[in-house]
Amino acid sequence: MTPKSATGIPALLKTAFVNALIALVLFSLMVGIRTEAGSDGQLTYWTRFGEVAALVAAVFGGSIVIELLRQWIGPAGADKLVPPVVQSGMSFVGRYLAPVLLVFTVMVPVIFYDQRYILDLGILVLTYVMLGWGLNVVVGLAGLLDLGYVAFYAVGAYSYALLATNFGWSFWVCLPLAGILAAFWGVLLGFPVLRLRGDYLAIVTLAFGEIIRLVIINWQDLTGGPNGVSGIPRPSFFGIPLDNSDSGLAAKLGIEYSSSHRIVFLFYLILALALLTNWVTIRLRRLPIGRAWEALREDEVACRALGINTTTTKLTAFATGAMFGGFAGAFFATRQGFISPESFTFQESALVLAIVVLGGMGSQLGVALAALAMIGGFELFRSLETYRMLVFGMAMVLIMIWRPRGLIGHRAPTVYLTKAQAISSDLVKEGHG
């Protein structure tokens, strides 16, 4: 694609021709030649030049259409396309979106009481909302690119799993411990990466995530290695188990036992944990430490000139983010009842980071919407089978073209004299890494 939009027919054709040429080079081997193992194991291949020609022609035609559309709409045309009535309607929706969403979330178990699939999906989405909010502290506020966030999720999950199975400690004792242990590992990761920025920081955090996973796989005596930890106790309602026994919650309340009770309980548990994360993050943003995180993202040198200890500021960001990851991990372990290293691969880190970036770095509502779109959207396309990833990937690309700074790109000030006005995303820095 050419960087500047072409004007006039010759330039238009040139752009289309270049794109078609790139498509030809790419597709000639990928599509043009099909190889397969023959009946005796030998390699057989045949050519499919017709398909290549069709694809190249599609790219040629497609780039002309896109170029024309771009010229009609213009680079800054999105505002003009939307009439003012709709825009004011959008801002009205924007103001009440968060409370409506919250009320709806609280009502989900009531509305979909018997639909196990929806409740499970809701729990999954809320887990990622919580992870997204936790990572948002590190990436969105402090501007430190962390590609190994799953490590803290794993530390939290294994902390709870091992403490509960070995010592029989209850979930409510283990939950804070899992958070503290994850925060401790966050600080440990923080120390060596303090001097690193940008790509280097990303690489080291990525490696850290892999190290934790490999240690879990190889430390067989403690973690069970690739077999994982099974028989993790289910959460209890403050000591009262949620099962079919006489001492269970259903029996005590005198209601008929249903397996949905536990799911609904888990739903409200993760909702409470996610809201705690949100509340703490919003509070922290308005405290000096949160402002220092954001200032660090904006300009680290200026922070030092103002007497801010950048070392501790970065470490607290890592520790806070890691702690929320640890809470989410403990929840994950108690929900699954079984954990293994396979649940903590790099793909999870990438997914959570994608949620934060898609949501608009630093925006709490944006991250929640992005988690809903990513996890829920992924489920929505389930019927498309093999094309699911393709459609999902295309949707992501389109969203990032439409909103390059995420769903909610602007930044809300933490303190104001007369009127809080949103700060355009063009001014807000993304951090040095």
Add this chain to the structure above:
Amino acid sequence: MSGDKILSVDRLAMRFGGIVAVQDLSFAAERKKITALIGPNGAGKTTVFNCITGFYKPSGGTIQLTHDDGRVIALERLNDFRIAKQAKVARTFQNIRLFPGMTALENLMVAQHNALMRASGFTLLGLLGVPAYRDAEKRAIDLATDWLKRVNLLDRADDAAGNFAYGDQRRLEIARAMCTEPALLCLDEPAAGLNARESAALSELLLSIRNELGTSILLIEHDMSVVMEISDHIVVMDHGVKISEGSPREVRDDPKVIAAYLGTDEEEAVAVMESGS
């Protein structure tokens, strides 16, 4: 020079590999006075600044800061944020370094980080929302408002700093440095890029900081109208060494200074001066 010194630099040296940026530099800045550091481009002024404010570690020499209460702090032993936090030296930058995505008010609140951190019980008390922290925050906002008023930006308190005009950004950066309540304010070319009217306003602001608040100021400046108008003492550097110092009048008439600025020998400069006058 006699009197009450706030900053004394003694035999300061700074080498980058084989390059000598500053050599054997000694000067002092008086308390509640404005001291200017001038010199042609590449004279080593910003290097001296970076040594004083802890961004560089000097290769040799000492930098001593004497507080009002008689406390003496060796700046060359402190590094980066501790100079601002403990020695109370604030600085601005040649290329403005505001937090562009934060509002003017937020910029000034970040400057009061250390005081607010203590008040918020290192976040824990603040998280619980104790009244003591709310009072401290209110006082911090009052101080910030006061400074916004002084630099004439009060009506733009809630605008993003990145949206400000160049001159406004310069003033906001000075206000931000002053919100750390420094003993010594170091300004790196505060008048660069300002028009004549803005320069005059800047001179007024700096004089008011000296006269009303009694903050000592050390500044690097190329704008001679500003330097000559407000400075109490001027140190002239060239090629990393001090070539002259004294009152604005003395420095202006020093042939060595003129020679350095014109890039000629001292004799020639004297000849130029004599033929001119």
